[in-house]
Amino acid sequence: MTSESATIVQLFHELHASLREAVQGQDSGVLNWVPAEETNSSAVLIVHLLGSELETLRMVRGLPSDRDRLSEFKVGNLSADDLVGRIDTADAALDEVGSGLTADNLTATVKHPRRGTEQSGLYWLVSNYGHANEHLAHLQLTKQLYKTQVLKEVGPA
DSSP: OOOOHHHHHHHHHHHHHHHHHHHOOOOHHHHOOOOOOTTOOOOHHHHHHHHHHHHHHHHHHTOOOOOOGGGGGOSSSSOOHHHHHHHHHHHHHHHHEEEEEEEHHHHHHOOOOTOOOOOEEHHHHHHHHHHHHHHHHHHHHHHHHHHIIIIHHOOOO
């Protein structure tokens, strides 16, 4: 693994730690609350970003992916433990797939399987890391909205 590859893997692990911190101790009502039409719950955001991350890592490595993107938006009611388990699984996959990233993987031109566009492996990994951080911010905003909207309606316990 190159130092660049190690940095990418480290950044995704740090992102996973932020996801764990955001969900641990949260009840499923918060995690599965959808703030408005055309938005997603925190649970959906996590499942989706982890699916996208693994697909991108596998794509850059030249490995097949069996990702079902649409199912990521229909996850049902997930608990904090369910989500932490998925993050732990993503950490293991990150170590397994990410440890094989080579300099050639980073510089090779890779065609995205759904978009059909071509970019370097490094481009796809950096782009995906940005995508994941956007969803982390969405998750944090969703938690804030829940506190200000739902808890305001319910009132203090």
